[in-house]
Amino acid sequence: MKTSEVLKAWAGILAGNKPYLSIEITKECPLRCPGCYAFDPAHLGGDTELRQLSDFKGVDLVRNILTVIDREKPRHVSLVGGDPLVRYRELEMLLPELDTRKIYTQIVTSAFRLIPAEWGRFSRLTVAISIDGLQPEHDERRKPATYERILKNIADARVTIHSTITSYMAARPGYIEEFLRFWSGRPQIERIWFSLFTPQRGATDPEILTPAQRAFVVEDLLRLRLLYPILEMRESLIREIIAPPTSPADCIFARTTHTLSADLKTKITPCQFGGDPDCSQCGCIASMGLAAVGNHRVLGGLTAGHLFHVSDRIGQAWKKVSGTFEPPAPESKAAFTIL
Numbered sequence: 001m002k003t004s005e006v007l008k009a010w011a012g013i014l015a016g017n018k019p020y021l022s023i024e025i026t027k028e029c030p031l032r033c034p035g036c037y038a039f040d041p042a043h044l045g046g047d048t049e050l051r052q053l054s055d056f057k058g059v060d061l062v063r064n065i066l067t068v069i070d071r072e073k074p075r076h077v078s079l080v081g082g083d084p085l086v087r088y089r090e091l092e093m094l095l096p097e098l099d100t101r102k103i104y105t106q107i108v109t110s111a112f113r114l115i116p117a118e119w120g121r122f123s124r125l126t127v128a129i130s131i132d133g134l135q136p137e138h139d140e141r142r143k144p145a146t147y148e149r150i151l152k153n154i155a156d157a158r159v160t161i162h163s164t165i166t167s168y169m170a171a172r173p174g175y176i177e178e179f180l181r182f183w184s185g186r187p188q189i190e191r192i193w194f195s196l197f198t199p200q201r202g203a204t205d206p207e208i209l210t211p212a213q214r215a216f217v218v219e220d221l222l223r224l225r226l227l228y229p230i231l232e233m234r235e236s237l238i239r240e241i242i243a244p245p246t247s248p249a250d251c252i253f254a255r256t257t258h259t260l261s262a263d264l265k266t267k268i269t270p271c272q273f274g275g276d277p278d279c280s281q282c283g284c285i286a287s288m289g290l291a292a293v294g295n296h297r298v299l300g301g302l303t304a305g306h307l308f309h310v311s312d313r314i315g316q317a318w319k320k321v322s323g324t325f326e327p328p329a330p331e332s333k334a335a336f337t338i339l
């Protein structure tokens with residue numbers, strides 16, 4: 001984000017708004033990935049699961065998303081799922097609307113379906129393709145969105161590759177570099193990001209990295225970022241993986257992001273993982289990125305994080321006294337015009 005955007009986001013925080021909005025635009029997904037947090041029974045807090053919510057389709061989905069966006073006024077919107085490409089017709093209507101509103105937008109998908117080349121006209125759009133390691137492991141975990149299918153579906157697009165590192169990948173020296181070699185030589189790839197698998201507290205998923213594996217991954221990423229400039233992860237961000245935020249209250253990402261599930265009402269807390277995530281083992285790139293910004297020294301011992309926490313408290317207090325918490329949704333004329 002540019003400095004002007006950061007300042008606008010800060011002004012929004014002072015007014016009690018969250019600059020980031022993440023929406024699960026559908027409860028459907030053709031994949032059944034092991035370790036998927038969206039379909040974890042704990043994701044929505046335990047009483048309901050994502051597949052039990054009633055979601056929207058067609059014009060209703062587009063209109064309702066725009067209503068939420070016009071109410072919340074985010075600077076950045078993530079469209080996730082399920083897989084958002086299940087609703088590709090709705091995305092064709094929604095993306096021009098978000099572009100008109102000058103909102104930075106990210107679509108997170110498995111690329112099981114074609115990424116249209118025409119989406120390249122949206123300068124604020126990022127399409128992030130989730131890839132679970134090299135082809136043998138990925139194809140096993142993510143069929144039908146196999147390597148072969150992804151390569152075909154991104155052939156005319158510009159995309160970001162995002163891979164979540166699991167214990168299997170961390171246990172094999174050279175694995176991450178091989179992954180970077182495979183993806184970095186392709187003209188469709190704008191950048192590559194890594195996260196580390198983040199478990200729920202007390203979980204025993206086989207994907208969970210040991211402390212030694214986390215330390216190894218940090219050293220490996222610090223080395224590889226110098227060899228592969230397409231690995232768009234700053235040193236300060238990578239170092240945050242060693243000491244993630246201690247709790248959701250300490251996590252700038254969780255505190256600045258409003259996450260809604262597929263009925264566009266159910267809030268996912270405390271962050272996009274939902275349930276009771278183990279912050280001490282967090283490896284989410286967004287959380288690490290904002291933690292790095294928060295630890296940036298502004299003046300003497302004063303950090304950007306100190307300024308954020310004070311601003312957030314002012315913003316939330318202001319929202320309470322001004323009575324603007326959950327304001328009624330304004331009618332979006334633009335939404336009705338296009339629809």
Ligand code: SF4
Pocket residue numbers: 029030031032033036037038039081082083109110
């Ligand atoms: S593609 Fe995403 S939402 Fe679908 S099962 Fe895999 S991880 Fe879950």
Ligand code: SF4
Pocket residue numbers: 198244245247248251253254270271272273277278279282283284287
């Ligand atoms: S993003 Fe990570 S650090 Fe932040 S609340 Fe979620 S699990 Fe905790």
